[in-house]
Amino acid sequence: VTASAAPAAATREAYPHALIQLVEEGVDVVALDADLSVSTMGYQFGEKYPERWHSVGVAEANMVGIAAGYAATGKTAFIASFASFLPGRCFDQLRTSVAQPKGGMNVKCVASHGGVTVGEDGASARPSKTSPSRLRSSRLT
Amino acid sequence: MMGDGELNEGQVWEAAMAVPHFGLGDRIIAIIDRNGIQNDGFADDIMKTNPVEMWRGFGWHVIECDGHDMAAVDQALAEAERHTTSPAAWWATPQRVKASASWRTTWIPREGATEQQIAQALDEIGGGLK
Numbered sequence: 001v002t003a004s005a006a007p008a009a010a011t012r013e014a015y016p017h018a019l020i021q022l023v024e025e026g027v028d029v030v031a032l033d034a035d036l037s038v039s040t041m042g043y044q045f046g047e048k049y050p051e052r053w054h055s056v057g058v059a060e061a062n063m064v065g066i067a068a069g070y071a072a073t074g075k076t077a078f079i080a081s082f083a084s085f086l087p088g089r090c091f092d093q094l095r096t097s098v099a100q101p102k103g104g105m106n107v108k109c110v111a112s113h114g115g116v117t118v119g120e121d122g123a124s125a126r127p128s129k130t131s132p133s134r135l136r137s138s139r140l141t
Numbered sequence: 142m143m144g145d146g147e148l149n150e151g152q153v154w155e156a157a158m159a160v161p162h163f164g165l166g167d168r169i170i171a172i173i174d175r176n177g178i179q180n181d182g183f184a185d186d187i188m189k190t191n192p193v194e195m196w197r198g199f200g201w202h203v204i205e206c207d208g209h210d211m212a213a214v215d216q217a218l219a220e221a222e223r224h225t226t227s228p229a230a231w232w233a234t235p236q237r238v239k240a241s242a243s244w245r246t247t248w249i250p251r252e253g254a255t256e257q258q259i260a261q262a263l264d265e266i267g268g269g270l271k
Contacts, residue, residue: 033181055187061151062151
């Protein structure tokens, strides 16, 4: 997807625009957030397509399971949170519910706020221990 | 100490069932600040539950009190300390929700309230912090 947001937009600013563009192109998108939709900007997609978005609360592991369920019905499921929580809090659910079913489930994980630190959000949101190598080792791309 | 939005997380309930099971009621007090709101909106809109009954169901002695009334807070904590046979969950009543009628129906996003929303809320609680 080439996001139609401003060329210099931050990744999270482009995210809801990219989702909207996918829907307009005919992709059956469902997007979920876990109480950080103002930070991931996922709520902007929800304002445009309320029937295709919801927040599941502070429950990242359940969000992965719900997304896998949507994917099982043929939808393209996007889930978004801070990298420290997705995959940080729900690595097992990603492995067993998304990566391991035959062929893999069509779930797109959008991990925002990666890097060294996230400033005032504090240590629990700091992603420095969330290594992409953890994902590659479990059939996740 | 936990917020009510935080009670969405499954790990909380794994701990809630383990504490009574392992007989730790004489050394753990859970304090829950029930302000009725979380990052993505109002707690009841995001995940409506009956958390008081849920804590009771897990075997906790739940004390509800008005978080604005410091005498009641003292009393609740003292009662919680006395309750050594089952864990005590000390439950503060809504703070922001109680403070202002307009904030009860307006989601203040993570970036914070607008100046107009702050002024309206201060008016509603009787001049507030002027």
